[in-house]
Each structure stands twice: as structure tokens, then as C-alpha cells.
Amino acid sequence: QITLKESGPTLVKPTQTLTLTCTFSGFSLSTDRVAVGWIRQTPGKALEWLALTCCDDDKRFNPSLKSRLNITQDTSKNVVVLTMTNMDPVDTATYYCAHFPIHGGHRFDYWGQGTLVTVSS
Amino acid sequence: QSALTQPPSASGSPGQSVTISCAGTSSDIGGYDFVSWYQQHPGKAPKLLIYEVSKRPSGVPDRFSGSKSGNTASLTVSGLQAEDEADYYCSSYAGSKYLVFGGGTKLTVL
Numbered sequence: 001q002i003t004l005k006e007s008g009p010t011l012v013k014p015t016q017t018l019t020l021t022c023t024f025s026g027f028s029l030s031t032d033r034v035a036v037g038w039i040r041q042t043p044g045k046a047l048e049w050l051a052l053t054c055c056d057d058d059k060r061f062n063p064s065l066k067s068r069l070n071i072t073q074d075t076s077k078n079v080v081v082l083t084m085t086n087m088d089p090v091d092t093a094t095y096y097c098a099h100f101p102i103h104g105g106h107r108f109d110y111w112g113q114g115t116l117v118t119v120s121s
Numbered sequence: 122q123s124a125l126t127q128p129p130s131a132s133g134s135p136g137q138s139v140t141i142s143c144a145g146t147s148s149d150i151g152g153y154d155f156v157s158w159y160q161q162h163p164g165k166a167p168k169l170l171i172y173e174v175s176k177r178p179s180g181v182p183d184r185f186s187g188s189k190s191g192n193t194a195s196l197t198v199s200g201l202q203a204e205d206e207a208d209y210y211c212s213s214y215a216g217s218k219y220l221v222f223g224g225g226t227k228l229t230v231l
Contacts, residue, residue: 037220046123047159047167047210049220060219096166105173106155106214111166 002026004036004097004112011118012087018117022080022097029055030075035100037108038071038082040093048093052100053080089119124149124221125211132229133201141226143194143211149221151192155214158187158196161225162207170209171196198228206230 008020020038027034035054041047051071052060061069070083080097094116098108126144133139143150143158150156156174159167169178171187174194184199194213198205211223 039222045208046224047212047222049212049222052219062220063218105157105176106220107157107169107172107212108159108167109169109172109178111168114166 002099002110004099004110006095006097006112006115008095008115008117010116011120013121014088014119016087018082018084018087018091020082020084020095020097020115020117022082022112024078024080024097024099027099028075028078029053029073029080033102035102036073036080037098037100038080039096039098039108040091041096041114042090042093050084050095051082054100054102087119091117092119093117123224124215124218125213125223127209127211127223127226129224130227130229132231133198134231135201135203137201138197138199139201139228140195140197141209141211141228143196143213143223145192145194145213145215145221147192149192149213149215149218150189150194152216153214154189156187156189156194157212158185158194159210159212160207161210167210201230203230 004024037052038050094114096114099110158171161167175187
């Protein structure tokens with residue numbers, strides 16, 4: 001059974017760095033051909049893909065946010081961490097992590113419950 | 122502004138069929154057969170409905186179907202049911218941009 005869960009601060013100040021953790025179970029980044037991705041959803045409801053990390057620590061980033069993003073993995077702990085620098089109120093959103101099979105359609109087939117992050121002073 | 126264009130709303134009566142469009146370009150939808158559709162109920166995470174244009178994951182009713190023509194993908198919901206009322210999002214592989222989403226369509230069952 002594949003599960004993912006996001007955790008991190010609910011409130012960050014402008015210019016601060018956001019660090020979110022995705023803890024997952026039911027698969028392995030080191031042995032399965034899968035990736036973990038981050039997607040956010042603004043209060044206006046639009047979805048935006050942020051980043052993806054795979055086997056061999058391969059990473060992909062949304063080009064429009066690449067300079068602010070990093071994604072790391074700890075395969076021994078089944079954890080993926082997303083960091084986003086220089087946070088702004090427009091970054092207020094619900095942040096999701098999701099399971100992404102490498103072979104099969106570029107799709108997110110299992111999602112975490114999401115965590116709402118508000119950026120405000 | 123989202124990379125893929127969806128109508129903000131759609132509606133239909135129970136038992137009817139509704140089709141939701143998702144317009145892209147030759148760099149995303151038109152260039153690859155990697156279109157996905159997600160359903161999202163209020164307060165819930167998105168759920169995968171369709172992948173690779175027309176494939177359904179296990180457990181998704183065959184009332185949901187997907188197709189593509191040129192740079193536009195479509196999701197059809199047949200035999201509308203009350204529980205189909207939700208937001209629907211399309212997504213596509215986009216080469217150098219990797220993954221893009223549509224702005225979402227709110228489906229109302231009248």
C-alpha cells in the first residue's frame with residue numbers, strides 16, 4: 001500500500017526559506033523505478049508542478065521556479081525534502097507530494113493529503 | 122496563468138454525458154501521448170482518472186474516458202452521477218518544461 005504524507009510549517013514569513021518533508025511508504029526510491037514529485041495548488045485552485053526526484057538522485061524542476069527550488073532524498077528513511085527560497089505571499093498554497101512511476105505516462109498516481117502553507121508577515 | 126487551457130465550468134444532468142476540453146500546443150499535448158486527468162473533490166487531494174490520454178487506472182469506472190486530437194485533449198464523463206461533481210484537471214508532459222497542468226474545470230451535476 002503506497003502512502004505519502006507532507007509535513008512542515010503552516011506559516012512562513014516573506015523572504016524566508018520553506019522546507020517541506022514528504023514521508024512515504026509502500027515503495028523504494030532506491031530499488032523501484034519511481035519518483036516522488038511536489039505539486040502545489042494556490043487558493044485560486046490552479047495546480048503547478050514544482051519538482052521531481054528519482055532513482056540515482058536524478059532531479060527535475062519547473063523551469064520558472066528552478067532558481068528557488070531544491071529537492072533531496074533520504075532513501076534510508078523514505079523521505080523527500082523540498083526547499084523553496086525567498087518565499088512570497090503569492091507562494092501561499094497547498095503543497096502536495098505524489099508518487100510518479102518512471103515508466104508509464106508521466107502521471108502522479110498516489111498523492112499525499114497536502115499541507116497548507118501561508119506566507120505572511 | 123496555466124499552461125493548458127480548460128473551460129472554468131461545465132455542467133450536465135444525471136445520466137447525461139459531459140466533455141471537458143484541455144487545449145495545449147505542439148510542445149505539450151500535441152507532441153506526446155502523455156496526457157493525464159485528475160479529479161478533485163473539495164478538501165481532498167487530486168485523484169488520477171486517466172493517463173497516457175485514454176488509459177484508466179484500476180478502480181476508475183469506465184464512465185470516464187479520455188481522447189486527444191491535435192493539441193487538444195478531452196475528458197468525457199458518461200452517465201453523470203451526483204458524485205462526479207468535482208474539479209477536473211488535465212496535465213501533460215511538455216518536454217523541456219517537463220510537466221504542465223490546466224487551470225481546472227468545475228463540473229456541476231444539475
